[in-house]
Each structure stands twice: as structure tokens, then as C-alpha cells.
Amino acid sequence: MSRVLIPYATTEGQTAQIAEVIAGVLRERGHDADHVDLTKLGDTLPDGYHAVIIGASIHMGKHDKHALEFVRKNLDTLVRLPSAFFSVSLAAHGDRDEAEGYVDQFEEESGWRPDKIALFGGALLYTKYGFIKRHMMKKIAADKPGDLGLDLSRDYVYTEWDAVKRFAEHFAEQLETTPA
Ligand SMILES: Cc1cc2nc3c(=O)[nH]c(=O)nc-3n(C[C@H](O)[C@H](O)[C@H](O)COP(=O)(O)O)c2cc1C
Numbered sequence: 001m002s003r004v005l006i007p008y009a010t011t012e013g014q015t016a017q018i019a020e021v022i023a024g025v026l027r028e029r030g031h032d033a034d035h036v037d038l039t040k041l042g043d044t045l046p047d048g049y050h051a052v053i054i055g056a057s058i059h060m061g062k063h064d065k066h067a068l069e070f071v072r073k074n075l076d077t078l079v080r081l082p083s084a085f086f087s088v089s090l091a092a093h094g095d096r097d098e099a100e101g102y103v104d105q106f107e108e109e110s111g112w113r114p115d116k117i118a119l120f121g122g123a124l125l126y127t128k129y130g131f132i133k134r135h136m137m138k139k140i141a142a143d144k145p146g147d148l149g150l151d152l153s154r155d156y157v158y159t160e161w162d163a164v165k166r167f168a169e170h171f172a173e174q175l176e177t178t179p180a
Contacts, residue, residue, distance in 0.1 A: 002175045003048060006035040008055035009064030014123045014157075015057045015088045018164055022053060022086075025168035031175070038066040045074040051082040051175055054114070056106075057122060058089035058099075063106045071110040082178065084116035084171055093121035093158035094146015116174075118167045121158030124149055 004026050008019040019035035026033035045052065056067035071078060087106070091098035099119045107113060124141060126134050126149075134152055141148035149156035 001030050001032060002050040003032045004034070004051045004053060004175075005045065005049040006033060006053045006055065007038045007041050007045075007067075007070060008035065009038045009067040009070075010055075010057055010088075011059055011064065012057075012123070012125055012128065014125075014159065015055045015086075018086065018088060018120055018159060019053075019055050021161060021164050022055075022168040022171075025165050026172055029169075029172045029176075031172060038064075038070055041070075043070060043073045045070075045077050049081070051171075052078060053084045053086065053171065055086045055088065058087065058091065058102050061102070063087065063102060068106065068110055071106075071112045075111055078112055078114075082171075082175060083112075083114045084118070084167075085112070085114040086118040086120055086167065088120050088122045088159075090122055090124070090141070090144060090146065090148060090158065092119035094144055094148065116167075116171060118163070120164060121160060123158060124156040126152045127155050 006019045006023055008015045010016045023033040023035040054067060056063040087103050089099050103117055124137060138150055138152060141150055
């Protein structure tokens with residue numbers, strides 16, 4: 001049994017939901033998994049974890065700054081542990097090259113090369129955004145590839161939950177087969 005920390009940085013909550021699903025898969029496999037919002041965790045990676053999966057969403061072409069700061073601060077620990085990073089964006093749904101570019105930039109800025117990387121589609125939560133954000137997001141969605149939804153009276157979730165579960169299963173398998 002391994003203890004896995006899943007710190008995530010979210011603005012509208014989609015990355016939190018993904019972190020929760022990953023934690024659920026790891027627990028089903030008998031591991032101890034804690035998913036924690038980075039704004040609550042603080043800037044130091046707590047002792048006692050055997051592996052770390054960090055998640056962050058994209059806004060205006062950048063990963064959440066809390067994730068970047070956390071990785072920079074804890075780089076020495078992260079390079080010693082089995083690790084993974086998942087990036088949540090609309091680009092991951094319609095424009096994989098752009099989504100990969102975001103991760104390349106994150107790796108460059110943080111100096112971290114996680115063992116495993118995943119790109120997950122995010123959500124367009126029109127009904128939860130304020131007026132300005134709703135209309136701005138509709139314009140962005142109309143200009144982006146991926147046939148993104150434009151109906152402001154509903155939300156669109158592009159996260160492929162099966163892919164999230166497979167990512168978590170695969171990470172767990174590697175933990176289970178790698179000698180401590
Ligand atoms: C104001 C705003 C800006 C965004 N900018 C981008 C962007 O530049 N590229 C992209 O692929 N997705 C962008 N997104 C989509 C988010 O990555 C997506 O909504 C994701 O689900 C947010 O995750 P979170 O709820 O965990 O913060 C943006 C979303 C919002 C609301």
C-alpha cells in the first residue's frame with residue numbers, strides 16, 4: 001500500500017473533480033490517497049507520501065500559478081518520488097498540440113519532469129460564470145477547434161472520465177510493480 005498525495009490547483013472546480021476521481025481509483029486499489037486543494041495545503045509537500053500526482057488547470061494560456069510555485073518550492077522532493085502531472089484545459093479536447101505546449105512551458109518554468117503526464121479536457125460552465133466571463137468564454141469557444149458548445153443556457157463537460165480512470169489505474173500499476 002502506498003500513500004499518494006494529489007495536490008491540485010483549480011479555479012472553477014473541474015480539476016478538483018478529476019483529482020477526486022483519481023483518488024477514488026487509487027483507494028479502490030488499496031492505496032491511501034489524499035486529494036488536496038493547493039490553496040489549502042500550503043507551499044510545502046508534507047512528509048510521509050510515497051508518490052505525488054499534481055493537477056492544474058489552464059486559464060489564459062497558463063497553468064495555475066499555485067501549481068508552478070508548489071512545484072518549484074518542492075522540486076527536490078518531487079524528483080525523488082514517483083510522480084505525475086495532469087493538465088486540464090479546453091485545448092486538451094480540441095487542440096492537443098496547444099495543450100502539449102502548455103505542459104512544455106510548465107516543465108520549462110518549473111524544472112520538473114514528471115514520470116507521467118496526462119492532458120484532460122476541461123469544462124465550459126456557462127451557467128456558473130458571471131456575465132462578462134460567460135460571453136468572453138463563448139467567443140473563445142467559437143474561435144477554438146474542437147466544436148466547443150456555444151449555448152449559454154447550459155454547461156459542457158469535455159473531461160473523458162474513462163481516460164482519467166485509466167491514467168489512475170496505470171499510475172497505481174506502476175507503483176505496485178516498482179520496488180520501494
Ligand atoms: C477565464 C478562462 C480562461 C480560460 N483560458 C483557457 C485557455 O487559454 N486555454 C484553454 O485550453 N482553456 C482555457 N480555459 C478553459 C479551462 O481550462 C477549463 O474551463 C477548465 O475546466 C478549468 O479548470 P478548473 O475548473 O479546474 O479551473 C479557460 C477558462 C476560463 C474560465
